[in-house]
Amino acid sequence: MTASSKRMTLVGEIARVFIMAGLLAGVYNVFSTKSIPLIRTVAHNVAVSDSELFARGPADSGRIRVIAPLHDRALARADSAAIDSPRAEQVYRIISLAQLNQLLRDGHVFLVDARDSAAYRKGHITGARNIFGLDADEHFAELAPMPRDTLVVIYCNNPECHLGRMLAEFMSAIGFKRLYLYDEGWDGWVKAKMAVDSASPGRL
Amino acid sequence: MKKLLENRFVLLLARLILGVIFIVASVDKIASPEAFSVSVDAYRLLPFPTVNIFALLVPWLELLCGVFLLAGYMVRGSSLIVTILLCLFTFAILSAMARQLNIDCGCFGGAYRTPVSWTRAGEDLGLLVLALYVYIFSSREPAQNAPATADGATGSPT
Numbered sequence: 001m002t003a004s005s006k007r008m009t010l011v012g013e014i015a016r017v018f019i020m021a022g023l024l025a026g027v028y029n030v031f032s033t034k035s036i037p038l039i040r041t042v043a044h045n046v047a048v049s050d051s052e053l054f055a056r057g058p059a060d061s062g063r064i065r066v067i068a069p070l071h072d073r074a075l076a077r078a079d080s081a082a083i084d085s086p087r088a089e090q091v092y093r094i095i096s097l098a099q100l101n102q103l104l105r106d107g108h109v110f111l112v113d114a115r116d117s118a119a120y121r122k123g124h125i126t127g128a129r130n131i132f133g134l135d136a137d138e139h140f141a142e143l144a145p146m147p148r149d150t151l152v153v154i155y156c157n158n159p160e161c162h163l164g165r166m167l168a169e170f171m172s173a174i175g176f177k178r179l180y181l182y183d184e185g186w187d188g189w190v191k192a193k194m195a196v197d198s199a200s201p202g203r204l
Numbered sequence: 205m206k207k208l209l210e211n212r213f214v215l216l217l218a219r220l221i222l223g224v225i226f227i228v229a230s231v232d233k234i235a236s237p238e239a240f241s242v243s244v245d246a247y248r249l250l251p252f253p254t255v256n257i258f259a260l261l262v263p264w265l266e267l268l269c270g271v272f273l274l275a276g277y278m279v280r281g282s283s284l285i286v287t288i289l290l291c292l293f294t295f296a297i298l299s300a301m302a303r304q305l306n307i308d309c310g311c312f313g314g315a316y317r318t319p320v321s322w323t324r325a326g327e328d329l330g331l332l333v334l335a336l337y338v339y340i341f342s343s344r345e346p347a348q349n350a351p352a353t354a355d356g357a358t359g360s361p362t
Contacts, residue, residue, distance in 0.1 A: 006343075013281025017272070021264035028234070029260055036237045040245070040256040116306055134308055134317050162246045162307055 048093040048180065054102065091172035092154070092165075092179035097192055100153060100182045110146070114156045114163040115186065125155065125189055126197040133163025136170040148175040155182040155189070209341060218338050219273045222286060222331065226270030232313025233263035243310025247296050248303075263313075265289065273338070283339040290332040297325045 029035045095103070103109045104127065113120050113128040120130040131139050133156070152171060156164035168179045182188075190196065208214060233240040241259035244250065250258055265285060272282040293311070300307055300320045309320045311327075318324065 010280055010284065010343075013278040014285060017265065017268055017278065017281055017285055021261055021268050024268070025260045025264040028264075029237070032237075034236055034238060036241060036256050036260070038257055038260070039253045040241065041253075119306075134306075134319055160248070162242075166308075 046090050046093050048095055050099065053095065053099055092168035092181045094183045095153065095180045097184060097188060103151065103153060108151060110150050110152045112152060112154045112167065114154055114167040123196045123198040126195045131167060133166040136167050140174065143171065143174060148177055150176065151178045152176055153180045153182055155185045158185045158187040159183045161185060209337065215338065215341055218334050219279065222334055222338060223270045223273035225331065226266045226273070226286065229312050230263040230266035230270065232316070234267065236313065240310060240313055243308050246305070246307040247300055248305070249296055249299065262289070279342045280339060283335050283342060287332065287335040287339055290328055290335055294325055294328040294332060297328060
């Protein structure tokens, strides 16, 4: 076998593997229940209006307590349903710095820092608790007893950061209804020279 | 040392290890492509619209190469693809660490969450050495590429 024909068979093998993988991927994606579009589209971050955010809705007056399933299997089902359905409605909405300040003044807000614990210890928004986005499911036992209509605000470093979105999706999967993401995050907060806290060990 | 590397049982063992790891790594990515494309997107290396195509194609490449490495069919092509994939993965992990992105590795799909770290990069480098070894030494042995197992290997893996 000559060198050039050997190279040709190698290229042929690679081409064949790629074509087979492409065909299988395409066919599987068409028939799978969890198919995704070939071209990824931007998940629209929906901002929330002041009137809606600060309105005294039925959730506030009636104190409806939604108790989420405590069952592990139910949790797994809910979790995979939230992650695997790209067409699902946005489970969290974006709030601005001014809106976050207003909420913190009013109280009754559960503020969560989704960054890792080292970043959290260096400094965080005053009053924030720490739940690292990648370890969210380890905090299930602590989150489970909370009323599901609690107003939750999550933040991370900046809009590039994925941890806040992961945490929001997890909390939505276990039943939290009022989830908001402060998208400017820690960077935006520091830039605006707002109150920070680097002392209290508020880890949940 | 050279004699050991040329031993066909050592080569077989390397193929088996690579094949099994790649098959295991592909299963969850194929089962939930959306979770994997979120992991891919988090690396911020690919242009956003192309993330889904990558997330759809790569797991199937992994599965096919894994099956072919196990079956001994098209070993040279498969091991070269595996080598290239591992180069990409290692580069992605190292670049994510250099940019201090605190993201999920996505190495074994979205179900096994583990942050990018030196351990993950080291694992990929180890597999890379193994894949290069299989590629180089299987091309010296043309008998390895006998298409006798072709029919068994191309069956639908789902």
